Amino acid sequence: MFKIEANSDFSIHNLPYGIFSDKTEDKRIGIAIGDSVFDLTTAVKDGIFDQVPYECMLTGTLNEFIKLGKSITNGVRTKLQSLIASEDSSLNKYIVKQEAVTMHLPVQVGDYTDFYSSEEHATNVGKLYRDPENALMPNWKHIPVGYHGRSSSIVVDGTNIVRPQGQIKPSKLDSPFFGPTEALDFELETGFIIGKENKQGSSIPVEEAEEYIFGMVLLNDWSARDIQKWEYVPLGPFLGKNFATSISPWVIPYEALKPFLVKGPEQNPPVLDYLKVVGNKNIDLKLQVKINNTIVSNSNFKYMYWNMNQQIAHHSVNGCNLRIGDLMGSGTISGKDESALGSLLEISRGGKKKVALNDGSYRTFLEDGDTVTLTGYCEKDGKRVGFGKVSGQILPAKKN
Amino acid sequence: MFKIEANSDFSIHNLPYGIFSDKTEDKRIGIAIGDSVFDLTTAVKDGIFDQVPYECMLTGTLNEFIKLGKSITNGVRTKLQSLIASEDSSLNKYIVKQEAVTMHLPVQVGDYTDFYSSEEHATNVGKLYRDPENALMPNWKHIPVGYHGRSSSIVVDGTNIVRPQGQIKPSKLDSPFFGPTEALDFELETGFIIGKENKQGSSIPVEEAEEYIFGMVLLNDWSARDIQKWEYVPLGPFLGKNFATSISPWVIPYEALKPFLVKGPEQNPPVLDYLKVVGNKNIDLKLQVKINNTIVSNSNFKYMYWNMNQQIAHHSVNGCNLRIGDLMGSGTISGKDESALGSLLEISRGGKKKVALNDGSYRTFLEDGDTVTLTGYCEKDGKRVGFGKVSGQILPAKKN
Structure with a gap:
């Protein structure tokens, strides 16, 4: 038994x-x-x-x-x-x-969408990649910003990740060179699986969005920051992200998570009507990231500015059809604390600050052989609902 | 018979x-x-x-x-x-x-990628959306820029398109409003279907890329320019594009197109080694767009700066795995001529110039009831290989 x-x-x-x-x-x-x-x-x-x-x-x-x-x-x-x-x-x-x-893999993913819904993460990245004075884009508090990722390269917990190669252009050089990424990163995210379909041309009202959430997983949106930085303007991240996305194998039913619903951050300026929610829509879900056996982040899904209901309402408001098995990533989940940052890009301040591991070594970005493990759980009144883990080890780049 | x-x-x-x-x-x-x-x-x-x-x-x-x-x-x-x-x-x-x-629909599309490979189109859009003096991004001549689109909303020739709704923020307003797009557009593109798979973590050498092209279709990448403009920085187009993409029903085998291969534009600065091709890789494919019964564009696929072989090599160079049935869009195909522009955005100069139709009416963008039809064919030495057509009619936005 x-x-x-x-x-x-x-x-x-x-x-x-x-x-x-x-x-x-x-x-x-x-x-x-x-x-x-x-x-x-x-x-x-x-x-x-x-x-x-x-x-x-x-x-x-x-x-x-x-x-x-x-x-x-x-x-x-x-x-x-x-x-x-x-x-x-x-x-x-x-x-x-x-x-x-x-x-x-628990589901066949038709389309994978990744959002960008943590205000802290969007601000941190905006400061590093763009203008420190105007880190958050003017659209950010109006739109749960998202983009389409790659479904073919979604892998399950335990799958090794080959270090990607690509074009890199440091600002001090005039032209890009080709090579293995020198800035391989994780992103601490959750994902949810669509459980109900809408017809193309029809939208999902935000008050019905919950019916469309089958359940949740942990998600590591592996990122090559140098490749991403050179390629992403104007059409968004592509090869810097699409080499691999790892998810945990157990899909936690949304119903199991309802006891842990909490209020999200206040949304100001007020959102447009189709995004207005009533009641608690965030989840008090404690999240942790380890590189090998060192904890490098303790975050929480409750920090997210935009919730899943708003993401669904927004994604379908133009008539885009969601299908059963589609995966929606939350975007990197960072909190306000130094200890709650969801990526090495943020923890190392763009590669400038070294992160000490328990074995005495240091990281700015991931090295070959490193294993990244995400875990998460909800706990309240003696009830515990955990997500298991998603981990992956970095293999050296392929020889050309 | x-x-x-x-x-x-x-x-x-x-x-x-x-x-x-x-x-x-x-x-x-x-x-x-x-x-x-x-x-x-x-x-x-x-x-x-x-x-x-x-x-x-x-x-x-x-x-x-x-x-x-x-x-x-x-x-x-x-x-x-x-x-x-x-x-x-x-x-x-x-x-x-x-x-x-x-x-x-001829194939089940796992992932849909859309490139941005016409220099004329990228320049025209850069002038309208960004800086007229620096229309082409610094990465554009080094990278066949692309992004992931939505596979769920790919439809076949003859499918009606419901006018999408979403957030629009004209520059004269401080905040966005919600409503039907006022700038619905077509994009004249071709697409190709992947016919062979690479393993995740391995790349496809550019000299083998041809083996991975099963065949081609016509593609209309419907776009809502006002929604796109407000949402696309920094993660790229999302709701402005993902409500619908139409393709023609007949997949033209790559082998049928080989007699029409021609030299592409010179690539300067020289591309990195993994993108270097030898021989003719562009296709002399005449393309036409009609709104209702008025021809609004005569373009040609041979104008493309980046070819399909380079797109495949780039897409997989980081180890991203392509799957059979994946669809790759060319990006809008514009030529140098005024008569060879692949979108209303370009033809109407961002909505400033009215386009006369045969029935005496004018368009800046598409109106409800309009039908857009793309056709294309190759012809040489008495041999003709045509693509048939992809068309779609605009239906009014859904009442909320």
């Missing part, structure tokens, strides 16, 4: 969905419980969840399951919670230890 | 692939010949092309067929050419009139 330690990320209040395989190599849908995985695919096959058609379990992604809608997917969670609470021994048959499985 | 008129886009030298349906509604793979469609799916079922597995014909997109590789897909074209040349009467069984079929 499974074991749920008191500080487990995967308490009975969580029950996140993921895609796993074990010796048989068939990809199945699992639900994390404590140190184990509940094999939902096999349980559905056995008729334990009679509202779930077995075909939805066989595609190797969560997309078809998500498509069933929240009344069914939440029904699965509620039923499993009561089976666990009643210590129903029939569960044992479907339990696999997490250490014995391989996790895969 | 089919008929091939002398000026048909779909000569025996072309044989483009598409996805069609007729009364049965099953989506099948077709090849355009003159006024007809050759039903490849049924022909494969009957064993006429024994190298093609029937399963590849049943997915409703070209992706699995393309995955077979060029030796097989080109083999299909060569065999069909000889069957047509020999006037083999067994062909008749597979012929459907084009007027009797519905065309669908």
